[in-house]
Amino acid sequence: MERSELTLMQTDPVIERAIDTSQMKVTDEVAIQLTGMNKWFGTFHVLRDVNMTVNRGERIVICGPSGSGKSTLIRCINRLEEHQAGKIIVDGTELTSDLKNIDKVRSEVGMVFQHFNLFPHLTILENCTLAPIWVRKLPKKEAEETAMHFLHKVRIPEQAHKYPGQLSGGQQQRVAIARSLCMRPRIMLFDEPTSALDPEMIKEVLDTMISLAEEGMTMLCVTHEMGFAQAVANRVIFMDQGQIVEQNEPREFFNNPQSERTKLFLSQILGH
Amino acid sequence: MRDLLVEIFGRPHGIVLYQLLDATQFTIYLSLIAFVGGGILGAFIALVRIAPNKWGKRITIAYIWLFQSTPLLMLLFLTGLGVPRLFGMNIDPWYAASISLTLYSSAYMSDVWRGALEAIPRGQWEGASALGLRFLPTLRLVVAPQAVTIALAPTVGFMVQIIKGTSLAYIIGFTDLMTIGKRWANAPVAGTEPYIIFPLMALIYFSLCFPLSLYSRHLERRMGTVKTLRPVAAA
Ligand SMILES: Nc1ncnc2c1ncn2[C@@H]1O[C@H](COP(=O)(O)OP(=O)(O)OP(=O)(O)O)[C@@H](O)[C@H]1O
Numbered sequence: 001m002e003r004s005e006l007t008l009m010q011t012d013p014v015i016e017r018a019i020d021t022s023q024m025k026v027t028d029e030v031a032i033q034l035t036g037m038n039k040w041f042g043t044f045h046v047l048r049d050v051n052m053t054v055n056r057g058e059r060i061v062i063c064g065p066s067g068s069g070k071s072t073l074i075r076c077i078n079r080l081e082e083h084q085a086g087k088i089i090v091d092g093t094e095l096t097s098d099l100k101n102i103d104k105v106r107s108e109v110g111m112v113f114q115h116f117n118l119f120p121h122l123t124i125l126e127n128c129t130l131a132p133i134w135v136r137k138l139p140k141k142e143a144e145e146t147a148m149h150f151l152h153k154v155r156i157p158e159q160a161h162k163y164p165g166q167l168s169g170g171q172q173q174r175v176a177i178a179r180s181l182c183m184r185p186r187i188m189l190f191d192e193p194t195s196a197l198d199p200e201m202i203k204e205v206l207d208t209m210i211s212l213a214e215e216g217m218t219m220l221c222v223t224h225e226m227g228f229a230q231a232v233a234n235r236v237i238f239m240d241q242g243q244i245v246e247q248n249e250p251r252e253f254f255n256n257p258q259s260e261r262t263k264l265f266l267s268q269i270l271g272h
Numbered sequence: 273m274r275d276l277l278v279e280i281f282g283r284p285h286g287i288v289l290y291q292l293l294d295a296t297q298f299t300i301y302l303s304l305i306a307f308v309g310g311g312i313l314g315a316f317i318a319l320v321r322i323a324p325n326k327w328g329k330r331i332t333i334a335y336i337w338l339f340q341s342t343p344l345l346m347l348l349f350l351t352g353l354g355v356p357r358l359f360g361m362n363i364d365p366w367y368a369a370s371i372s373l374t375l376y377s378s379a380y381m382s383d384v385w386r387g388a389l390e391a392i393p394r395g396q397w398e399g400a401s402a403l404g405l406r407f408l409p410t411l412r413l414v415v416a417p418q419a420v421t422i423a424l425a426p427t428v429g430f431m432v433q434i435i436k437g438t439s440l441a442y443i444i445g446f447t448d449l450m451t452i453g454k455r456w457a458n459a460p461v462a463g464t465e466p467y468i469i470f471p472l473m474a475l476i477y478f479s480l481c482f483p484l485s486l487y488s489r490h491l492e493r494r495m496g497t498v499k500t501l502r503p504v505a506a507a
């Protein structure tokens with residue numbers, strides 16, 4: 001599907017800039033493949049027979065009611081959660097209990113959390129260089145240059161020597177994004193990156209995410225920011241009770257939802 | 273030193289005081305051995321306890337349970353009197369006391385440190401995992417440095433328990449403040465009656481323990497105020 005045809009729907013005042021779609025290309029190459037994936041927490045069947053293929057360059061928004069398994073789904077993709085049945089293949093590597101495979105996948109996949117999960121005892125710069133130095137074995141100087149490059153990108157290079165506790169929520173989340181990018185991932189996962197933020201800070205984080213999308217990053221975002229979904233996503237996935245209920249390109253998804261559950265959900269989040 | 277004390281306090285008090293202070297050094301040495309030994313062993317046990325390994329967890333839980341529910345005096349009897357008799361050999365009271373106190377303090381310190389490690393939010397582990405850091409690097413670079421600030425106050429506080437604990441070692445023939453004090457208290461010398469000697473000993477123990485208590489309290493209070501903004505240097 002060609003994104004540039006889609007007219008920008010200004011339903012959400014948060015997205016107010018034009019989006020450069022020239023680099024946003026969905027390729028034929030498969031980045032993530034889930035087949036017949038199931039997960040239980042004890043006896044609770046949290047993900048039911050999930051099948052999903054994500055191609056490189058896709059920007060996918062996952063939405064659904066609370067408790068539907070959105071977080072669990074994306075946490076399975078970098079093995080923060082273990083699935084019990086079915087297959088997850090990320091960039092050609094199947095996730096099993098094999099630590100080598102897990103390391104490999106995690107080095108390809110970055111993740112941004114709702115509560116940032118920055119390391120409070122390290123400076124912003126140290127947060128960004130820790131993994132490149134210890135996992136990628138980069139020399140300190142090189143790691144710091146990379147870190148400064150990405151801190152520039154998220155537009156807070158001047159905070160490099162502060163501690164996370166000294167930054168606002170929006171700034172912390174941008175640091176978290178920069179920290180992830182320092183590992184040069186090919187895929188980024190976002191789990192409600194703006195839900196813990198005050199409204200005035202949501203925009204700056206979404207802006208950063210839009211820039212990433214503009215550069216062609218493969219992204220999976222759990223979010224309720226429907227303006228972001230309409231502006232950036234090439235596909236919206238709706239989950240309920242551990243299943244993918246419906247998925248479509250954003251315009252169709254919002255204007256012409258098929259299932260009753262999707263309609264109900266959309267009326268609840270857009271309707272007020 | 274001895275002559276000086278005799279000059280100031282006269283006989284026998286100068287001599288008594290000198291001998292008590294002289295013996296106090298062994299109380300301090302034994303406390304340090306127990307603290308360092310128990311600290312290292314305790315740290316190792318805390319690590320195995322939180323590592324993702326079922327058997328490690330079970331064994332360390334059993335260890336902690338065993339040594340926390342055995343009176344220190346029992347441990348001293350066992351290592352100082354029981355084991356030598358069983359194997360028909362002599363064990364230096366130094367070894368017996370060091371081993372007993374190390375085992376005793378490791379069981380408590382591992383608990384303090386486990387608590388501190390577990391107090392670090394799960395998000396810290398997840399953030400590090402998502403970046404590709406494995407268990408040990410995460411522990412060393414992310415979790416332990418934060419846990420140290422939590423564990424410091426109770427660790428210093430526990431040192432008081434160790435110092436007081438060493439006083440039991442006299443029972444297996446370890447020569448420390450307690451041994452010398454008791455000897456004087458029992459001696460038929462005028463001026464060394466128990467009601468003089470024991471308060472004196474209490475005063476010495478107090479002056480060892482009280483500064484530690486104060487320091488621990490100070491650390492605890494400082495922890496409380498810097499929790500939100502914590503520019504602690506990276507370990
Ligand atoms: N570690 C866990 N142990 C047991 N149950 C869990 C665990 N994590 C999540 N669950 C349960 O699994 C279900 C799905 O959780 P998940 O966090 O994936 O939902 P979600 O769609 O992300 O919801 P939200 O919008 O509230 O974040 C919920 O019912 C939750 O209570």
Ligand SMILES: [Mg+2]
Pocket residue numbers: 070071072191192
């Ligand atoms: Mg969630």
